Amino acid sequence: MKMIKYLVPLAMIMFASCTSLVLKPADFSWPVESVLKADNDGNVNIQRYSITFNVKPLFLKETGDSTAYQNEPIRVIRSVKGYYFMVANNFKNVYVFNVKDGGFSLDKTIEISKNSGIEDPAFNQRSPYIELVYGKNDNQKLNLTENGIVKQEGK
Secondary structure: OOHHHHHHHHHHHHHHOOOOOOOOOOOOOOOEEEOOOOOOEEEEEEEHHHHEEEEEHHHHHHOOOOOOOOOOOOEEEEEOOOEEEEEEOOEEEEEEEEEEOEEEEEEEEEEOOOOOOOOOOOOEEEEEEEEEEOOOOOOOEEEEOOEEEEEEOOO
């Protein structure tokens, strides 16, 4: 009987330590995009947020050319939910990444243009969306989430 008296509280402590702790709400968004040039090895560094990653695979996927990152800045912004949105000049897609196993894992590819790459892309934080502005003359705007393009009412 004495043994049960000690085992029950011990079991409760063990099971309580197995539950996950979630801190909510949390806002992971960055107020402005980061515009980054890759070094000779294809690495970019966002000093403000202490992040370094290699963009060669992204440019290879988008352009078919692993050297396309040279002299082409990549634009990165982080959403409220913690997703990373990436785009560069002449990309046809916006890439949405999540952090996984010490790297970025592609979560979604959002097609922006079927025919030609977009010009002069820029991201803005428009919570709960990421706003993509592009085009030299007509400045087109799209609201994005980690799931894709959000249609604006009345359009």
